[in-house]
Amino acid sequence: MTLPMNRVTFITLGVRDLARARAFYEALGWTPESATEDVAFYAMNGSKFGLFSLAGLARETGRDVAGLQTGAMTLAQNQGSQDDVDAMFARAVAAGATPVTKPFKTDWGGYSSYVADPDGHHWEYAYNPFSPLDDEGHIA
């Protein structure tokens, strides 16, 4: 079976405190599919989002926790309007995210904002008027 290469099956974020991380994402409305003491998974569109204890991730990859850093990666969740970007940014900050970039008009004609989750993982909440979302929130 030859599968397409343009695929990501799991996006897994290493987190210092899984209970805290779960509380943050679930306060935003993320619905878990399964969870153990070490890991939680959230089903998406043919792929999954995961939260994995940093200790578990370090063990699995033979690294020190101190070597597992953040910042050079962003996950974006596009929204249906500028107002929805403002609302998601506020909702994330209320749930414990750190504001990184307040909602602003981008040079590509969109509207964007950035927050960091409790472990420093960056999320962009954006609206792109040139890239509509279907009813499930997916882009073409």
Add this chain to the structure above:
Amino acid sequence: MTLPMNRVTFITLGVRDLARARAFYEALGWTPESATEDVAFYAMNGSKFGLFSLAGLARETGRDVAGLQTGAMTLAQNQGSQDDVDAMFARAVAAGATPVTKPFKTDWGGYSSYVADPDGHHWEYAYNPFSPLDDEGHIA
């Protein structure tokens, strides 16, 4: 419009040298959808994978490049068999990835491996016999 929360629209990796990063991913078979001098996008299943210059990412988020680190996140691309995991691991290393964890039998009954891309972003190539892939490589 109320959209599902369990969504990621873009996975964007910050990279020091976009040409080098593109060469790595495209050697693996990733097919770009669009690219500029600063960013390249790869269409997936209702979402996109992106490579963004670290300088551009730092500018957009008002951070120093030095503060944009890696390691506490993994992207996994599941494969159709153990042999395919071995083949992808070898192919990634041949394309310039750093081996992190050679293919091994996991405690959950699967088969996994980890590499780091030229910028230190971790990828897992895994086979999960309990989570079959459809013809497009997506999981249920």
